[in-house]
Amino acid sequence: MSLRKIKNISLLIAYVLAVYIVFPNNAYAMHIMEGFLPFNWAAFWWMAMIPFVIVGVRSIKKTVTEHPSLKMLLGMAGAFAFVLSALKIPSVTGSCSHPTGVGLGTILFGPTAMTVLGMIVLIFQALLLAHGGITTLGANTFSMGIVGPFVSYGIYKGCKKLGAPLWLSVFLSATIGDLMTYITTSFQLGLAFPAASGGVMASALKFMGIFAFTQLPLAISEGILTVMVINILSAY
Amino acid sequence: MISIDCYAYSNNLKTVHPVEKSLFAMITMVVCLTSPTVITPLIVLALMAGGIVCKAGIPARVFVKLMLVPLSFLLLSVLTIAFSISTNPSGFWLAQTINGVTVGTRYPDLITAVHLFLRSLGAVSCLYFLALTTPMTELITVLNKMRVPVIITELMVLIYRFIFVFMETATTIRRAQFSRSGYVSFKSSYRSLSRLFSALLGKVFVKSQELYNSMAARCYTGEIKVLTKKRPVSLRNYLIITGLEIPLILLNLLWR
């Protein structure tokens, strides 16, 4: 083995170890923390979020006037999503992660409702657990409450149309929904902090690379788990 | 159950009007975010630490522990910004070239990273000031005053209440699973968790119907109206906020 190869391998090991030390539980890696985005970008993502929230509010209002008991159901679904995200799931690499519940929620309640619920859950995560933040709420809602659910929903519907079995549609929708959330966040960070050479793309790729270690296994674990839950639910 | 939440109901500032606390926290946060210098975040950090520990009476140990929560995200992201990989070894301040690929940090990136690090910590301390001193139920009424759509605040009321109900259920189910040797292997962990999730979800459906019935029994007709106890408005507090913010804003402006 050449010296170079050893150096490369040891660099990789150092990276893995570093991630393990920094992320003992992979806690909420993909919520951009309070104050991390520059003011302009924080404001931009807030603006980007608002139209989607308005659409979500309208659609919820409509369903709720037709079926008043759905308000309680939505409220409890939101609480459920919060509790879900506070539980650790064993990741396929052997460590632990927190599920996002985006895939499950979208399949059950649709993407527009998930935008509003997602935003509220993110507010509570910021204020009760200090994961994410108020200024970064727009950016986080955009990735977790808008991109994630809509991608999940599209894939779920698309797969069903193509005649894929339920488990596959559910798995792909939850896994890819999760991955898209993380890719969006990487781009948000890349946009705010472009690299001196290579710009936004280089920076986004850098963030993707760093978080891949925690996010890829999480996405797969969550996919598996969502399939198992949907299986139990559809059996009874 | 959630320590931040517990302190919000038991700290010395809990009777201060929620609008005053929100204003103070949010203005300071914006000031911190827009600061061109590392001095402002440091002052903000000290100010909030003082407010949380001395005024609100929250143990310093708790505050320090909470400040460590976002540290994993912060360190990893800040390092990502500080270090870059490139095939062009020029312009690096500190670097290591292996195989034609250079890993290292450039001076401006390093400055950005340090600034970012402090700014985030300053902003987080503002968030903590708000979260640790203001009960969530009162924050929701502040949102009401800000004309946030009613449906959002209504959902927030319900979600906040039932977070704790479901958390308790989840905890008892988990204990029951542990006592029957759940989570002992990889396979059993997935089995345990998927059942925990679906059992909880089942509860969501049952409980929401029960809640609807019991609210209907109390004349619920579609809108969740509640009365919140009014907190006294203090002119003195507004003066303090102004007195603290103006120098900080001036510092930001003069630095440019």
Place this chain on the structure above:
Amino acid sequence: MAELILEAVDLEYSYPDGTNALRKVNLQVQQGEKLAILGSNGAGKSTLFMQFNGIFRPNSGSIKYQGQDISYKSKELIELRKKVGIVFQDPDSQLFSASVYQDISFGPLNLGLSEEKVAERVKRAMKDTETTDLEDKPTHLLSYGQKKRVSIAGVLAMGPEVIIFDEPTAGLDPRHAREFMQLLEKLSIEGKTIILSTHDVDLAYSWSDQMAIMYRGEIIAHGKPGELLMRSEIVERADLTLPWLIEMHTELVKKRLAVSVYPFAENEGGFA
């Protein structure tokens, strides 16, 4: 005192999934009465209660409030629910807000009262249920007994004439159950009509002045508690046990140590 306030006439009800929950239920409740409805789990007690303030609508038969069939139009329903309050068994599915004060104010606000009136009512209800010092605590930090008291306050604040309690002492330890019964006594003295369901025969016996026994969706007996419980065949059919006072008495009568009238006047019984 002998005025009919609430009445179920030939009530039939089955759940949407087809479960037969109530079968030809007839029941009269007098104003100011203390009525205990005894029955095992699943006998139909809770389902009957949901009929009393119009949450469920009977398949046939009717509910009368002060002699009039209740209407299921939303305005009249609100009038009814103002008069007939239900305290549900599980406070965790009744309390919707984390703030005690907010939760209690919900009912009176729905009645369209002014904010001052509501504030006054909330204060009064908190005083009556001794929850005033819980005001600033979030619901999730309260004990089970405290939550129970808050949920009662939420109903009291609406100023109902009839208060229905679904299994009120389930999950309470003896001391809290005793405190709860004292609160009930107070309400009764104030002139409220009180209906409660329980499967604790001792409690029902010592507290109530009327008793109904339900079994599988039917009311199989209704009358004075002492008379009812002396008929041990009914008690056994309803999957209940005899109260110890009566059990003791029966033993003593067998051994010719006591005379065969029913033991003690009501409200002098054992625990509770």
Place this chain on the structure above:
Amino acid sequence: MAELILEAVDLEYSYPDGTNALRKVNLQVQQGEKLAILGSNGAGKSTLFMQFNGIFRPNSGSIKYQGQDISYKSKELIELRKKVGIVFQDPDSQLFSASVYQDISFGPLNLGLSEEKVAERVKRAMKDTETTDLEDKPTHLLSYGQKKRVSIAGVLAMGPEVIIFDEPTAGLDPRHAREFMQLLEKLSIEGKTIILSTHDVDLAYSWSDQMAIMYRGEIIAHGKPGELLMRSEIVERADLTLPWLIEMHTELVKKRLAVSVYPFAENEGGFA
């Protein structure tokens, strides 16, 4: 019979939020014993139980199983939990699987047994708890009493030596409570050691052969039930009520109608 199976030594425990839950708890449980732990809500009964199979770890002091300090390494914990099973109070949180069969098989499957072995155990446990005909039913359609039985089956299927029941009769109507006590008797005859918590003094008195009284995280008395309950100051301090047999006896002694030994031998008491 006189062999120690489970022991708590100077156990101290406080919850992460600082609540002091257990204070210097010492308790010995003999093999094959029927131990009732009495106490009001929040006395620390459930917290103590969670220590017995290692779900909570004491701040100081220790739990001994068959004379050895228990270890908190995951392998040894599995061994311990195989021996010491807990049936939790709320069957809804114990039944987390969709069907009865799935739920009962959860424990044995986690022990890594072969499918045949698991099937055999499940069958046996269903027979013992008379739930065989519920096998394919979804758990949410069961009645409260059935849920309770299934949750016991889930623990029995793991083949424990010691079975702990947290408030087993809470929420059960008298008939189901009676059936449950019969099941307990059967398990006891098979040689299982049984611990249960309750605030029903009558039940504890008539069933147990050892009794401990907990109050605010401490065990304030431990001994034979008859002797313990004659000391009314303890019972009152623990916010409990006297069993009616003893209450009656005390009254009779006062009126000089009976002699002052404690009434009836244990296991001959009233209801249950």
